[in-house]
Amino acid sequence: MKTVDTRGLTCPAPLIKTRQGLNEASAGEDVEILIDNPTSFSNVKRYLSDNRLPYTVREEGSLAIVTVRRGEKTELSVNETEYCTTGSEEPAPKVRKTVVAVSSERMGSGDDVLGTKLMVSFFRTLVMLEPPPAAVVFYNAGVKLAMDDSPALDHIRELSEKGTAIYLCTTCINHFGIRDRLPTGSFSDMYQIVNILRDADHIICP
Structure with missing residues (x-):
């Protein structure tokens, strides 16, 4: 069972x-979601009901534990802000949706060593932003930043823990043959990537 805290x-x-x-x-795997708000x-x-995902709820004091059966892989809604409401069920103030699009292992061109240092520094700084970006999309050589030996991996994991969705281009992963070396992130096809970029209010391309 996978746990989402x-x-x-x-x-x-x-x-x-x-x-x-x-x-x-995985298809058929249970996902346990811990919610205290x-x-x-x-x-x-x-969100789960609209995506036709059956779930059960167990409450322990102020903590709600929602267990979801994933079922067959289907495309899930990516417009989370549509489901954000205040306690009065009025739509919450719109949060600027920032998406980071990363197409390279390095930031800028010229010196590769410097470019790598700059990219790691970029992700270290990105973790400090409040609110964090809604998503980071990695494509082309950018997917290598999520590999198990990447100097930026710890910062990418921190972003994920803060709620940033991490998307990795499946075509790019297969091209580089690194599918088994990606400990974090969701594999995404071009249709999903295009929709994520289309729905963003602001796109950062380091």
Whole structure:
């Protein structure tokens, strides 16, 4: 069973982490979602219902434990902000949706060693942003930054823990033959990547 811990997070982070956990789960695998925010709990339930994913709920004090059966792999909604409401069920103020698109292992051109250092520094700084970006999309050689020996991997994991969705281009992964060396992130096809970029309010391309 896969566990998605959203304790201490506010919308849209619990929804982003829920979708990311469901995308990473195998077909038929149970996903356990831990939620301690009543409004986020309500939003996640609506999200699961709209995506036709059956779930059960167990409550332990202020903690809600939602267990979801992933079922067959299907495309899940990527517009989490549509499900964000306040306690009064009024739409929450729109949060600027920032997406980072990464196409290279290095930042800039000229000196490869310097470019690698700059890219690691970029991700270290990205972790400090509040709110964190909604998603980071890796494509072309950028997918190598999520490999198990990448100097940026720890920062990418930190972003994921803060609720940032991590997407890795499947075509690029197969091209470089690194499918077994990616400990974090969701494999994504071009259709999903295009939709993520289309729906972004702001795109950063380091």
